[in-house]
Amino acid sequence: MMRNFWIGCAALLWAAGAAVAQDVAFIQVEAQPSLRRAEERARDYASYLQDVNGFALGGGWYSIALGPYDPDEAQALLQRLRAQGQVPRDSYLAAPDDFQRRFWPVGAGPVVIDRALEAPDTDLEQALAAVEDPAQADPAQTDPAPAPVIDETPREARASEARLNRAEREQLQIALRWAGYYNAAIDGAFGRGTRGSMADWQAANGFEATGILTTMQRSELLRQYNAVLDGMGMEVVSEPRAGVVMQMPMGVVEFAKYESPFVHYDASTDLGARVLLISQPGDQDTLYGLYEIMQTLEIVPLEGDRERRANGFTLTGANARIVSHTEARLEGGAIKGFTLIWPAGDEERRTRVLGLMQSSFDTTAPVLDPAAVSEEMPSVDLLSGLQVRRPKLTASGFYVNAAGDVVTSAEAVEACGRITLDGVHDAQVTASDAASGIAVLRPTTRLAPQSVAAFRNGRPRLQSEVAVAGYSFGGVLSKPSMTFGTLEDLRGLGGEENVKRLALASLPGDAGGPVLDAGGAVLGMLLPREEGGRQLPEEVSFAAKAEDIRAVLSRAGITADATESIGVMAPEDLTAVASGMTVLVSCWE
The missing domain is CATH 2.40.10.120 (Thrombin, subunit H)
Known part of the structure; x- marks a missing residue:
């Protein structure tokens, strides 16, 4: 307890000293790894926020920040913007010297501080007393009540919508289709059908039915669409020994073992999902052999589509217990692919996870060593650590x-x-x-x-x-x-x-x-x-x-x-x- 007390004291002393030394603050909103994407995001924020700046951070990263402000004003504004959902919840205050060259607004040049911005005096004794007894904290320092949410006007919404790229527009149509309001082509063109589906979604969710989604409404639609992935822990996994890079549901699977030609990720929850990464050297004969062998395993039920091509194959299988999808391809003397095994009856979540895995799948040079095996005792019923299908x-x-x-x-x-x-x-x-x-x-x-x-x-x-x-x-x-x-x-x-x-x-x-x-x-x-x-x-x-x-x-x-x-x-x-x-x-x- 005393250790935590002194850590808290030190943090407050540091914060107080920093406030005295720093007379200007910015609200750091987000960072992007490319200038093009950073300019797009800065333009988007500028459509409904004031004082939007874009700065280089170094190392190929670019920041979008609001300011400059008096530090107290910046803190209050940050709390208000967070409460309104207009900036990410992990936004924070940053100092001017955190930034390098300004790229937004375009051609604006460096930031000019044309007014005196002085940090308020800080009562260190009161800060220390607040650490010992939170009841003594200055009420003025408590978070203000959330301000009413101010959304975009239809004109502002159309302006921010115009800056969406094709993929982002198609994603909105996909989300509207998932929600049951859109049944036409996914083409990124917002015609009468798309506008009507947007209006229907707005009405069903308590918004004014304008047929033009505001930035906040687009965010809410995509939040609903992606809610099915909550808990899946989708993240990019780069497997160095297998040479496979892809998004995987690491919230429900975990690495288990290497058993050539597979990298096993077993279930980590009672959902029962599993993933196999496939990596082995070989030629077309090896590929076709793997195609036949996979069909003898319990993880590939008999019922399902099979497709074998000159440079790859796809296997699907389903029974009362599981649904599995396997795909592999031959490139440059290496066979790379994956298998997703998912419990039956959870098709919406399975197809969403599978789609992310397929769209993110990539390969690197390494290939899993054929000698890579676990220390488990061999069994006539197992093949590379997988159960061979057995009759009942x-x-x-x-x-x-x-x-x-x-x-x-x-x-x-x-x-x-x-x-x-x-x-x-x-x-x-x-x-x-x-x-x-x-x-x-x-x-x-x-x-x-x-x-x-x-x-x-x-x-x-x-x-x-x-x-x-x-x-x-x-x-x-x-x-x-x-x-x-x-x-x-x-x-x-x-x-x-x-x-x-x-x-x-x-x-x-x-x-x-x-x-x-x-x-x-x-x-x-x-x-x-x-x-x-x-x-x-x-x-x-x-x-x-x-x-x-x-x-x-x-x-x-x-x-x-x-x-x-x-x-x-x-x-x-x-x-x-x-x-x-x-x-x-x-x-x-």
């Missing part, structure tokens, strides 16, 4: 004809947004029988299986050896696994006539796979284990019968092969036949 369920199936029709478990393909065979070939359900648990799939493009099922005619012998081919581990292995057992009964445990009971320890991924005899003939299809209820020993499995499968196929207009063979194959030959007909069935959201 996998099962097995088997080809039943040369066209590529597949038999699988009906349970495995219920409520799927998309079904694939071997992870790449799209398929559709053409028949399903709930009673037997059998479904038939047809690929959207004709396939050429290595082998197809031949269903065994006749009654199989009990206790004979059988085998199930299936993707036991959900596609982690590239080929199906073989599980061997015996045929225990031609009925279920409760006497069910439509299933066979097997002594075979299957896994969930095997469901839908073919049950074969020792000669390679198909005896049935493995059924999934029942969830809940009584738990059976793991070596107890059940299969749909071959005759029921053939009946379902027949109703679907498919004729299946049959065989009388009861010969015995060598294990390696049986494995080859089973692998050729068995296929991975994936159910996606």
Whole structure:
């Protein structure tokens, strides 16, 4: 507390000394990094304020300032202008020696002080007492009540409007369209349609409906338009290792890691937004490879537009959880781009953020080192730190004809947004029988299986050896696994006539796979284990019968092969036949 007290005393002593030494003050309004823009802003301020000056500051910066004034007058005027919203709230008092050459008014020359402006005496004892006890502060030093807001006349508004450049005029039309008052072309031309929309907006916001927006009204319209970005913290980020410069919503994301070819910015709030910067050396083949790889990731949902060009690509994707946008381009042996991942249902804010990112995107020379990786443990489900898209369920199936029709478990393909065979070939359900648990799939493009099922005619012998081919581990292995057992009964445990009971320890991924005899003939299809209820020993499995499968196929207009063979194959030959007909069935959201 005492430390803060003495700091306050020192500040007041310094301020008092400065006031005595300085007899003239200016109100520093804003600074611009270019003379052209500074002249435009000075002209704008001069349309509704007096005593507008423009000064060079050095280092390529230019100031707009009001003055010169007596310091007390300057302080009072500053407070009044702030209260009226006519100058930025961060405007402050500045001394004449802060400025260099005057450029505004044009041709006016240096500022001439033609009257004595003396700073008032300052009572240092009273200032110190006010630090110790604010109640002792001089009431005359308190801020005056805000003065009534004085806006521009229509003539003044038209004059200030005339100084807007095309981009600023188009921005007003965009804001009017967003507000629901304008539905014509964004062309920067203020014709009858634009004037009418301005008048409608003025009336809806409590202003006189003149059809000409004043400087203050233009500011209010743009404030409303940009309110959706409040909290987004849009700022220009220059990523030195990736060589990417762009505006990013740093209020909701934060740097996480480098994982070539990406720079990860993860969510910093519960909004759940994420950004990836893309940077890698490469050529067109590398670009096209990245295009394909990106589509295997969870952050790029399946539904959405895709466009691949000679020197770039764009990917969009949407599902019930997220909307993502990815764009990349190839220039000078480097691929640069970005991905924005945003929660679904927040489209207005997403499109505004995306638009700012796209319009500000730029590149510099550096390219992210391909060896740049995080220290996280590698995972088969991750690619450069991103989750590879996984199906919600996998099962097995088997080809039943040369066209590529597949038999699988009906349970495995219920409520799927998309079904694939071997992870790449799209398929559709053409028949399903709930009673037997059998479904038939047809690929959207004709396939050429290595082998197809031949269903065994006749009654199989009990206790004979059988085998199930299936993707036991959900596609982690590239080929199906073989599980061997015996045929225990031609009925279920409760006497069910439509299933066979097997002594075979299957896994969930095997469901839908073919049950074969020792000669390679198909005896049935493995059924999934029942969830809940009584738990059976793991070596107890059940299969749909071959005759029921053939009946379902027949109703679907498919004729299946049959065989009388009861010969015995060598294990390696049986494995080859089973692998050729068995296929991975994936159910996606």
